Amino acid sequence: MTAEQQQAEALTNTNRDEAVIAVDHVSMTFSGHDAAQSVHALDDISLDIRKGEFVCLLGPSGCGKSTLLSIIGGLAQPTAGSVAISGATIDRPRPRDVAFVFQESTLLPWYTVLENFRLALKFQGLADARWRERAMHALSVVGMEQFANHYPRQLSGGMKQRINLARGLCVETEVLLLDEPFASLDEQTRMVLGEDLSILLARTGKTIVFVTHSLAEAVFLADRIIVMTARPGRIKASISVPQPHPRSPDFMLTSEFGAIRNDLYALLRDEIRATVARMREARDARG
Numbered sequence: 001m002t003a004e005q006q007q008a009e010a011l012t013n014t015n016r017d018e019a020v021i022a023v024d025h026v027s028m029t030f031s032g033h034d035a036a037q038s039v040h041a042l043d044d045i046s047l048d049i050r051k052g053e054f055v056c057l058l059g060p061s062g063c064g065k066s067t068l069l070s071i072i073g074g075l076a077q078p079t080a081g082s083v084a085i086s087g088a089t090i091d092r093p094r095p096r097d098v099a100f101v102f103q104e105s106t107l108l109p110w111y112t113v114l115e116n117f118r119l120a121l122k123f124q125g126l127a128d129a130r131w132r133e134r135a136m137h138a139l140s141v142v143g144m145e146q147f148a149n150h151y152p153r154q155l156s157g158g159m160k161q162r163i164n165l166a167r168g169l170c171v172e173t174e175v176l177l178l179d180e181p182f183a184s185l186d187e188q189t190r191m192v193l194g195e196d197l198s199i200l201l202a203r204t205g206k207t208i209v210f211v212t213h214s215l216a217e218a219v220f221l222a223d224r225i226i227v228m229t230a231r232p233g234r235i236k237a238s239i240s241v242p243q244p245h246p247r248s249p250d251f252m253l254t255s256e257f258g259a260i261r262n263d264l265y266a267l268l269r270d271e272i273r274a275t276v277a278r279m280r281e282a283r284d285a286r287g
């Protein structure tokens, strides 16, 4: 292990006993038809996440953020290392403990919003007498309760994404994993949703891992930002944002906010250059 890796590990390991999510020396290689096609996506990632912590993963495209999230959620198995949630090793999806929210709205078009929620709750084994109450509560958190009986086609992109978020909330898991949930939205809607999420975090105490490409979104939302290197993804730095939730949009106007965002940009710049250079090489090799 290099001195840099040791430092990154020291930075990202909190007290093991407090960790709700413990990622322990995780590596991932996707095998292809031959060695040339195999992809080394993640390299020796160790990261402990405390209960109620909001952690953002930031890194260049293809550095393994979604892969890491899938491994934490038990949707994929690492080639080395392991993940534990509340002390239990993750070797399969655990819908009662972990909820996912993806970038694309995954609402089924032939069901109303409420029916979509009922289905999600059914999958998690939570379609009990309280299902409607859970669903309506989650919708009210994102200000969408009046759309419970609408169909997805009757909603705007931003509304659908709010509802996607609410569906992740209604399953009442301790851990929420979000993969670029606001990526397809305009800047203003993202800001409003970011504020909602900050308020929600303060209220529910969920443990959240959030993938984003937006530096401002990461600083606004995260208690801690994990900056990853270009592929194979390693942890390059761990940056704390010592600002309590709920955060007000005014936080974005402070010099502290600007300073952290600038630090992040400096950390990412070289990694983004490395990614772009690799893409050019691949393009030139194809001729």
Ligand SMILES: Nc1ncnc2c1ncn2[C@@H]1O[C@H](COP(=O)(O)OP(=O)(O)OP(=O)(O)O)[C@@H](O)[C@H]1O
Binding pocket: 030, 039, 041, 059, 060, 061, 062, 063, 064, 065, 066, 067, 068, 231
């Ligand atoms: N199922 C898979 N099979 C083969 N290769 C994969 C698979 N999933 C991801 N990869 C490869 O692993 C690498 C990391 O992918 P991943 O989707 O985790 O990146 P990412 O950081 O989420 O990127 P982006 O920011 O563009 O979403 C990429 O090179 C990708 O091609």
Ligand SMILES: [Mg+2]
Binding pocket: 065, 066, 067, 179
């Ligand atoms: Mg991704």
